[in-house]
Amino acid sequence: MAKVRHSRFDCNPGCAVEAAIGLIDGKWKSVILFQLLDGTLRFNQVQRAVGQVTPRMLTNQLRELEQDGLIIRTVYAQVPPKVEYSLSPLGRSMEPILLSLKAWGDLNIGLYGKPEKQDGPIAAIDRGLSSRA
Numbered sequence: 001m002a003k004v005r006h007s008r009f010d011c012n013p014g015c016a017v018e019a020a021i022g023l024i025d026g027k028w029k030s031v032i033l034f035q036l037l038d039g040t041l042r043f044n045q046v047q048r049a050v051g052q053v054t055p056r057m058l059t060n061q062l063r064e065l066e067q068d069g070l071i072i073r074t075v076y077a078q079v080p081p082k083v084e085y086s087l088s089p090l091g092r093s094m095e096p097i098l099l100s101l102k103a104w105g106d107l108n109i110g111l112y113g114k115p116e117k118q119d120g121p122i123a124a125i126d127r128g129l130s131s132r133a
Contacts, residue, residue: 023068024094028053028061033070033091034098040074040086070094 024030028050035041035049047058062085065071070091076082 023070026061026064028057029065030098030101032058032061032065033087033094034102036071036085036087036091037095037098040084042082042084046085065091 031050066073072086072088074084
């Protein structure tokens with residue numbers, strides 16, 4: 001049974017952001033979309049480009065991206081079967097967002113997997129609260 005998706009959007013102030021994130025949530029969807037920016041790929045090419053994704057997870061993520069209209073799956077009637085994935089116009093419209101995420105990631109990759117430093121404004125607030133106790 002397919003999971004119910006996008007059922008909570010009630011157009012509160014965060015609704016548009018929630019809707020956008022809901023389309024690309026999942027560990028691999030943004031990475032898949034980013035890899036498809038360069039053009040059409042077959043399943044094994046997507047799997048190699050993405051990296052440590054299992055075939056089952058990749059299949060599920062590709063299906064959801066197709067259901068949401070972000071990618072186009074083209075099946076060729078031949079033996080062996082040939083299936084290609086490409087960005088739809090809606091998926092292509094996410095290009096500036098994906099490129100911005102990559103640029104931000106390039107600038108902040110050093111923070112990935114490291115514990116948070118306690119030198120910023122939040123640390124000052126924490127120190128202030130603990131001194132009042």
